[in-house]
Amino acid sequence: MREVSEEAIAETLMALAERRGRDKSFCPSEVARALYDQAHWREHMDEVRRVAADLTRRNRLEMLARGKRLSPDVAHRGPIRLRLC
Template sequence: MMIPPDAAAIAAILDLVTARGPLKSICPTDAARALADSVPDRSTDPEAWRRFLPQVRAAAVHLAQSGQIDILRKGKRIAPEAMHGVVRFRLTTNQEE
């Protein structure tokens, strides 16, 4: 079952990849940490960001399917539905790898 994309997760990804700039990527954990930091009543657990990873991954699939970001594995663009394991996100580029 796929988790529906979360507006906060979408915003976190877009903010981070935009700040990094073209051809630079972010790790999904960067977005998950940003979401965890934005929760006003967050716990003191340093691993609390992990619970945001499913939302970040669902948001990344949505953004990739809508053409806003690329999902990368080993530096190569992959199809959103093929996302698993270690991946990174970047703004969509027209550059071929």
């Protein structure tokens, strides 16, 4: 299993957000699946969410659940979506 830097995760998150645009959201699992192999991507979801939360703090992404904005400083369980700010 290869190592993936936080910078690579952030770049992938932002690239996907920019491709989708401001009107469309995406699941962080799309990034995990793109960066890690099929057998292990779930093991890296916390890392992807952590980087997404950092990008949210920096006003680059929005974290959403059921269409409502989430604070990046609160641990969220369950599905979240991300979109470009």
